[in-house]
Amino acid sequence: MLGFPCVLTAICYWYDIQYPFKPSLLLVGDEMGGVHVLQFLNPTRGLFKNVTISKKEHGLQRIYLHHLRDHEGTVSYRYIPGVHQDPVNRIIFESGTKVIMTSSESSLTSVVFFNMSEKLNQYIWKVRGGVTCFDYNARLQLIVTGSSDCVVRMWARYVTTRPVATLLGHHATVLDVAIYQPLEQIFSYSRDAELRVWDITIHECLKIVRLHFPCLQAAQISEHGNFPLLLLSPPLPDETRPHLLVGCKDYLALLSLSEKQRGGSRAGGLAHQLGECGVKVVLSCALHNPSLQQVVTGSTDSTVCVWDLNTGKKKLHISNAHGEEELSCMTLDSSQRRLITGAHNGTIKVWNLLNGLNLHKLQPLLSTVTGLLWLHSDHLVAVGLSHCIVEYDLATSKDLHVKAKSSWKSSIRQQSDIMALCHCPAMDIIAMATQGEVIVWKLETQMPFLHLCKETSSGEVPAVDCLIFLQHRAVNQFLRHKGVLVSSQAGFTCFWSITGEKHTYGHFYAPEQSDERVLALSSNQSENTLLVSGDTLGWLQVWDIAHFGLHVQDQVVSERPTLLHRWRAHSGALLSVEVLEMAERVFILSASDDGSAGLWTLDGDHVGLFGQEALWNLTDPCTFQADSDMQGSLTEERSDMPRRPSPEPCGTGGQTSQGDSPCGKIEQEHQGPQPAMVTQHSLFNLHSIVAYKCNTCLFTV
The missing domain is CATH 2.130.10.10 (YVTN repeat-like/Quinoprotein amine dehydrogenase)
Structure with missing residues (x-):
């Protein structure tokens, strides 16, 4: 269409998805603050009457605004002037109430809702400096606005006096906002190519994604256009997943979205399992x-x-x-x-x-x-x-x-990367784990004085994954010359003495399967009678080390200490374990790369996962997850059970059957509480962000 009296600045096309043959609407805002309303009476047959097209026009049908009276049977036109004092920058049509919603950067008419018949009163929202964009969701009765003051505001449908919430965090003009109703979240995008995800319920920013478009250059204003966001959300055709498109100049970023919650709790959720917006x-x-x-x-x-x-x-x-x-x-x-x-x-x-x-x-x-x-x-x-x-x-x-x-103070640079660090205050030393050895330093001189290295039978030197000091042994004058330092290398847990000529005080293979590693160690530091290890398969083991590591051992394979309890705490590798001694009770804290952190009793009862909906009370075991039928029964390995022989050291090719348990019986694997696959904060997978370069505009992609 041609012949509009002024520059057009915003556009919206609406049609009935269920009844596409019914009349559709084309709403256009202009720089004078007016709204053009074109209603197509039978869109499936054609928007305008057929007109003979000359060869010079190359198949294009040019319709001029002042000629619309010639198309009365197919389209009706009406102009509503003076809706805003400034150019209209956004138009939305709400079909249920037949309300046209517009916005501008006018402080007096920032957002205006008015009925198509113009018989009902207008609703006008006023924001100092106006708004650059807005979105509306009928089901949530929620309006979200973005402004040049870098603020995102949430408004109730019929309350124009003040916002429900003010969301702060952007550092540049907010160019576009979108409400993602399935998960009750908000996207906001600013001029510095920063996408933020907000939770509608708690009014918090869940995630910040900085989109590194190739066209972005430092100290230059990026070209985004008036509508950088395109949100495609349900209902959608079969096999079409919801996604968000972000446009910058001639590039597009595609972000895949989750359609719905598939488990988990709305109250808090497992905040780390899927991040704060559903990213794994x-x-x-x-x-x-x-x-x-x-x-x-x-x-x-x-x-x-x-x-x-x-x-x-x-x-x-x-x-x-x-x-x-x-x-x-x-x-x-x-x-x-x-x-x-x-x-x-x-x-x-x-x-x-x-x-x-x-x-x-x-x-x-x-x-x-x-x-x-x-x-x-x-x-x-x-x-x-x-x-x-x-x-x-x-x-x-x-x-x-x-x-x-x-x-x-030491001028000696390390020959390899340092992977872990621990401190023993009683002996005023620190230990560092490297790719192949443990280096012990004196804090007073800041000089290394001991190098501890364990080789496999094949002569390989595996990397040290973690290490801890047994603080109670270090304080006790009768035990401080025994095995006070524990390290993990290729699944072997090694006990070391810091003093004397002999430093090897025992080692054993902790995982139940070969070729696994122990990534986390902890002990009850008040007595050092327990050692807790976590391996790469998510299994957590509690060992009795009250009498272990007190004698020099030179054997290639050492007998394992008594295994008190064993269960699979997480579905992924255990990255951290810690023994907590509280009010005459012992708990175990675990964290895994499956995204969850949990709390356990010493004998394997599950207290719960941090962030779950049901809160617990450590003084009331009835509130623990294990006692509320929220998980299956736990399999415990008792101290009187016979133990499976330790596997061969790394490099010997020793194999262990997955069906073998420490007692030589078929063991029912306890998976522990499985974290929900998708939580309230599920949004998009960052790995699915791809940039498309095109030679046409956003709307032709």
């Missing part, structure tokens, strides 16, 4: 804060969550702690009021655990942070994949940015 996220670290009775978890999507240990409820949520970088490790300061996190890009940050405030950003000198250690003098030691040790002095620092000290 791996937990990378977890720890217990005994002072605040909290559990802190970190994930690969740079999210930090703080949970109440006594109930499993989330207390604090920090999104994008390190931008888009994966969290790699964390630790607490001596007061246990501050959290220190490290990421894969070498950045280190210090957080206030009471309010989530970022207190310090430490100068990055490592390529990837793999270990953090807070010393009693308010000094932080960091290690990583840069073959060096970095120290920070936080005792007197009040600045946000803290520089690293010149260097660790």
